[in-house]
Amino acid sequence: MTPIAVATRVETLSELLHTQSQITPDTTAAEDNYGNTLTYRELDELSGRIAALLHAHGVQRGDRVGICMPKCVNSVACIHAALKVGAAYVPVDYASPPERNRYIFTNCQAKVICTDEPRAKTLEENGKPIAHRLTFPGEAPSGIGSPELSSITSFPSHPITSSPSDLAYILYTSGSTGVPKGVMHTHASAMSFVNWAADTLRPVASDRFSSHAPFHFDLSVLDLYVPLTAGAAVVVIGEHLGKQPHELAEFIAAKSITMWYSVPSILTLLMQFGKLEDKDFARLRTVCFAGEVFPIQHLKQLLSIWPDKDYYNLYGPTETNVCTYHKVQADDHHRSTPLPIGKVCENCSAMIVDVASMTGGAGFQPVKPGEEGLLYIHCSGPTMHGYWNDAERTNASTFTDSAGERWYCTGDVVVQSKEHLTTTPGSISGREVEITTVRRRMQTRTVPHDAVLTFIGRRDRMVKRHGYRIELGEIEAGLHKLLGVDEAAAVASETPKGVVITAFFSMKPNEKAPGMIALKQFCAQNLPSYMSPDRFTMLERLPRTSTDKINYPELSRIAKEALT
Amino acid sequence: MSVNIQQVKDQLREFIVNSFLPGEDPANLLDDMPLRSSGILDSLSTLKLVTFVEETYKIEVSPHAASTQFDRIQDIADLVAHESGSR
Numbered sequence: 001m002t003p004i005a006v007a008t009r010v011e012t013l014s015e016l017l018h019t020q021s022q023i024t025p026d027t028t029a030a031e032d033n034y035g036n037t038l039t040y041r042e043l044d045e046l047s048g049r050i051a052a053l054l055h056a057h058g059v060q061r062g063d064r065v066g067i068c069m070p071k072c073v074n075s076v077a078c079i080h081a082a083l084k085v086g087a088a089y090v091p092v093d094y095a096s097p098p099e100r101n102r103y104i105f106t107n108c109q110a111k112v113i114c115t116d117e118p119r120a121k122t123l124e125e126n127g128k129p130i131a132h133r134l135t136f137p138g139e140a141p142s143g144i145g146s147p148e149l150s151s152i153t154s155f156p157s158h159p160i161t162s163s164p165s166d167l168a169y170i171l172y173t174s175g176s177t178g179v180p181k182g183v184m185h186t187h188a189s190a191m192s193f194v195n196w197a198a199d200t201l202r203p204v205a206s207d208r209f210s211s212h213a214p215f216h217f218d219l220s221v222l223d224l225y226v227p228l229t230a231g232a233a234v235v236v237i238g239e240h241l242g243k244q245p246h247e248l249a250e251f252i253a254a255k256s257i258t259m260w261y262s263v264p265s266i267l268t269l270l271m272q273f274g275k276l277e278d279k280d281f282a283r284l285r286t287v288c289f290a291g292e293v294f295p296i297q298h299l300k301q302l303l304s305i306w307p308d309k310d311y312y313n314l315y316g317p318t319e320t321n322v323c324t325y326h327k328v329q330a331d332d333h334h335r336s337t338p339l340p341i342g343k344v345c346e347n348c349s350a351m352i353v354d355v356a357s358m359t360g361g362a363g364f365q366p367v368k369p370g371e372e373g374l375l376y377i378h379c380s381g382p383t384m385h386g387y388w389n390d391a392e393r394t395n396a397s398t399f400t401d402s403a404g405e406r407w408y409c410t411g412d413v414v415v416q417s418k419e420h421l422t423t424t425p426g427s428i429s430g431r432e433v434e435i436t437t438v439r440r441r442m443q444t445r446t447v448p449h450d451a452v453l454t455f456i457g458r459r460d461r462m463v464k465r466h467g468y469r470i471e472l473g474e475i476e477a478g479l480h481k482l483l484g485v486d487e488a489a490a491v492a493s494e495t496p497k498g499v500v501i502t503a504f505f506s507m508k509p510n511e512k513a514p515g516m517i518a519l520k521q522f523c524a525q526n527l528p529s530y531m532s533p534d535r536f537t538m539l540e541r542l543p544r545t546s547t548d549k550i551n552y553p554e555l556s557r558i559a560k561e562a563l564t
Numbered sequence: 565m566s567v568n569i570q571q572v573k574d575q576l577r578e579f580i581v582n583s584f585l586p587g588e589d590p591a592n593l594l595d596d597m598p599l600r601s602s603g604i605l606d607s608l609s610t611l612k613l614v615t616f617v618e619e620t621y622k623i624e625v626s627p628h629a630a631s632t633q634f635d636r637i638q639d640i641a642d643l644v645a646h647e648s649g650s651r
Contacts, residue, residue, distance in 0.1 A: 244630070269608070272611075515585075516586070517597070517604055520585070520602075523603060
């Protein structure tokens with residue numbers, strides 16, 4: 001029996017760590033840029049002790065555990081601890097305005113929140129904590145564990161058995177009404193993705209995965225769990241280091257990272273400010289990127305600096321995780337248009353729906369290859385697509401077909417190329433049987449797995465910038481809180497360098513307009529930093545349509561004109 | 565070589581306003597106003613500011629200095645004066 005075979009057969013995220021820690025107890029499981037390292041045995045033990053503490057504070061199978069901590073080995077252990085007690089973990093942006101994080105933890109009814117001293121104080125309302133808080137060492141974590149943990153001498157030797165249909169985590173993303181929404185994932189949906197990624201990237205025990213994305217961002221699911229399928233290590237990159245391209249480039253080289261995964265904008269920053277030519281990246285073998293379109297001239301520049309790596313463009317909303325992928329080919333080096341989002345992942349099915357048919361009453365009609373349509377995704381396994389405590393929104397974004405399968409509407413308009421790839425698909429594991437069944441049932445309507453998809457644009461007002469999903473409505477709701485603002489509207493413009501967000505606003509009569517400094521400071525206090533607009537334009541009145549709605553096409557035109 | 569600190573501050577102010585705060589009155593950008601930590605500059609703007617300082621004053625800004633001594637115009641001008649003086 002080989003180690004990989006055992007680890008990949010498990011059905012839940014919690015079993016993944018426990019199983020692997022028995023196969024490779026003494027190899028490195030996780031390390032961070034504060035000098036902390038944990039072997040598989042140590043990570044399993046530490047998370048077991050934290051799990052015992054969570055249990056002592058009343059956390060039961062089916063509960064939620066909040067995570068508001070800097071990225072380090074301690075926060076990784078807390079995540080595994082939550083899974084070990086059978087709870088779902090809910091990670092938030094450590095640097096987000098406290099009000100937003102309080103909303104999320106209250107909304108998901110977190111039983112316990114793992115945090116640090118500086119943040120613990122912000123998780124109170126009217127002087128009372130919003131949930132029990134477990135505090136760990138603060139901003140520059142040095143040392144492993146926490147004082148409270150030293151009282152825990154025993155810990156469960158085996159995790160509480162979660163069922164594959166139990167919730168594993170909830171990731172909150174931007175919501176159009178101004179409040180974040182919680183995307184739920186079960187162990188089954190997470191494992192479906194983890195197994196697909198392991199089959200595709202084929203990690204080995206000597207691999208060292210980067211963990212650049214914050215834990216509330218779905219890229220982290222690959223970083224945290226795919227290494228566990230092979231006894232590989234995850235190298236956790238703290239928030240501060242992650243934004244310093246020169247130090248980050250040195251860190252990637254010095255730590256011999258072999259698998260990199262981030263949003264394209266970080267790779268662009270590394271190229272522009274990281275002095276990559278001076279450093280040795282021989283160990284790096286695979287570069288994955290996702291979360292936004294990689295501007296083609298930046299990608300080509302990267303391909304010329306690192307010509308010998310495997311590159312994957314991964315695509316998928318938080319609701320499905322990765323659902324299509326494109327491995328960069330030799331002829332991509334000469335492209336002038338963005339990469340395709342590629343082939344449908346082997347664990348998913350895709351359907352491209354004619355937008356016009358959606359309101360016609362005759363049922364959803366798939367488009368023909370070469371025609372644009374709305375992308376729907378179904379993933380194999382008992383997935384539980386949906387939003388926490390929001391059945392209405394869940395129903396609005398999914399539909400159940402006649403075979404009882406649930407499909408998620410990505411909101412992305414895509415086109416299937418007319419020609420199929422001629423390459424032979426790699427062999428996939430024993431799950432093929434199950435996948436084939438799903439595929440056969442759907443055959444008449446679904447996109448063939450060797451077809452190549454290209455992203456065209458969004459159908460609604462959601463944009464992606466630096467890999468983050470941003471509902472323009474949430475920016476507008478934030479700007480309305482600024483004193484004296486009468487109307488606010490945000491638009492996104494595509495430029496060769498990426499997406500630029502312009503905020504338009506008008507002031508109430510006799511109100512003094514805020515300057516750029518005041519606007520930036522206001523946004524920093526009221527919106528997550530990734531949502532802050534790039535540009536602000538004050539107008540006497542916002543343009544209106546004949547039906548008195550804000551005239552967004554006109555605002556887009558003004559924004560575009562200002563950018564050229 | 566010694567530098568005129570006031571001149572450096574004014575050059576920094578002009579660069580920051582022109583590049584990142586179009587339309588703002590430079591007089592509103594005070595010497596002791598936090599830039600990065602208050603949200604006036606994001607991480608990309610800070611990197612561009614570091615590049616501007618390195619190219620304009622022909623000094624090298626260490627990653628440590630870029631993350632600890634770059635939050636106020638005052639601090640950056642002191643850094644420029646110190647680095648230029650020590651050559």
